[in-house]
Amino acid sequence: MITFEGVTKRYPDGTVAVDDLSLQAPTGAITVFVGPSGCGKTTSLRMINRMIDATSGRILLDDQDVRAIDPPTLRRGIGYVIQQAGLFPHRKIVDNVATVPYLLGWDKKKARARAMELLELVGLDSRLAGRYPFQLSGGQQQRVGVARALAADPPVLLMDEPFSAVDPIVRASLQEELLHLQSELHKTIVFVTHDIDEAIKLGDTVAVLRVGGHLAQMAGPATLLSEPADDFVREFLGKDRGIRRLSFVPAKGVRLGSTPADLVVDEDTRPLGWRSNGGLLPYGTFDPERDSLRAALDAALLSPNGTAIAVDGDGRVIGVATRDALDEVLAQHATGPDEQAREPDGEAPVTDPKRAES
């Protein structure tokens, strides 16, 4: 766990980058720092591995004050992924990945063997190992950056806008890959981004920071969407909060009806379309075991009759969700899933008291 205790960073010119920040990034989870530029998110991140030292306050890494550890030693125990990958242009990919093992004094053979393992883990062809960074695409370089950060198997991973310099399609796949990796590795990750959608997609916990380094709200993504602490957070979250929140509601609770006669399926009961006079009409499907309510709703909107087709993992029809069935679940979640789930005296979302008063 990473704990910020009243951390402030003030520069000699008087600028306050981070103001009295207190929060915890839980072990084995992804904590995202998100906010507009100038909100101190990167500064906060860099204070963890002491690339920047706090003016006051403490940062604890599992109860140990980071200020008590010699910076290079501290950094070798913390993975770091930087925006433009920051690969060493003069080193081959395999040696880039093996950077921290080399620094830790592993022998070359062992370090390279570990690097090859990691290249595979992040989904890179082992033939790239002997190339130089310039010979790789931006997305591939970023994967190498992640592999390099993981090379010495650090428990903590700091990621500073790692995917912001790649195009949206590559970014989406890198995000998926990170979530997949995390489901296996369970690192304590602090991830900085200015992209609220990325924050909501990746974060187990999202800390929204406002300019001047104040924590505006810290909460899980669903809570953030349903209960923004103030206007700043609401505005920062942007439009469609209600719809986006449905991404966090599993579709499992949707009542399924039997397959209507006008749904045409193939011999494996995979859907082909809705029967009509002019031929087959388009349709939408969702998997109640895996998809969210948002996906179910989307499936309904894709069908001219407003009925979403539920399928199993192999794409076979297992039933349909009518508009009424979806309405029932939507009604349950209209006030937000967290308000129902929360204990009466449960913890309110973390808010900035100064802002709440005004």
Add this chain to the structure above:
Amino acid sequence: MNDEPLVRWDWIARNWDNGGPSAIKTLLESHVVMALLPVVFGLLIALPLGVACARWRWLYQPTAGLMNVVYSLPSLVLFSIFLSVTGLTQSTVIIPLTFFTLAVLIPAVVDGLGSVPEHVRQSAVAMGFRPLRRLLQVELPVAVPVVLGGLRVATVSSISLVSVGALIGQGGLGNLFIDGWQRQFYTPIVVGIVLIVLLAVLSDGLLVLAQRLLTPWSRARRRTA
């Protein structure tokens, strides 16, 4: 001398290796030594000095200013100054030329270190490099293409400037020019020019080759950067 051919091959054959101090071969050898030693010394001095200038920027302006003043002095003036210190020896040429190469090499080292992208430097820090190791294993290697660029300029200009030393009797191949002018005999002049140009082209070629071998990553980096 109107009927005289521009180049008299028999003179070259006789004087290539005549055993005396004015043999072309001897002059060529001393030319190489006097031209290349300043480059070697210059590099050895410019590396630490350039690193210091890059590290403490306030040091750079006065250092670069001083080097530029030295560079602006006609080489002959500088040779004359050192003549009173080191006399009629090769040092009188080698020391001033070392200063000239410094004027090229110190900025090359500073610019080279400046060419290290900030995200590369940052990530080296974040990986846990200590400053000296970061300099030796990341920053200087990444600076190599720019430093080698400076080294090429310094080498070629040093090869050409040695000739001026002939005016104090230490000019390597430059002595051929004086000999030729004094006797109105063009063969030594042509030989001197050809050998100096060949020397420059050869040295430059070797440095380009070294750059290819040392920095296989650099050509393309410029393409992508």
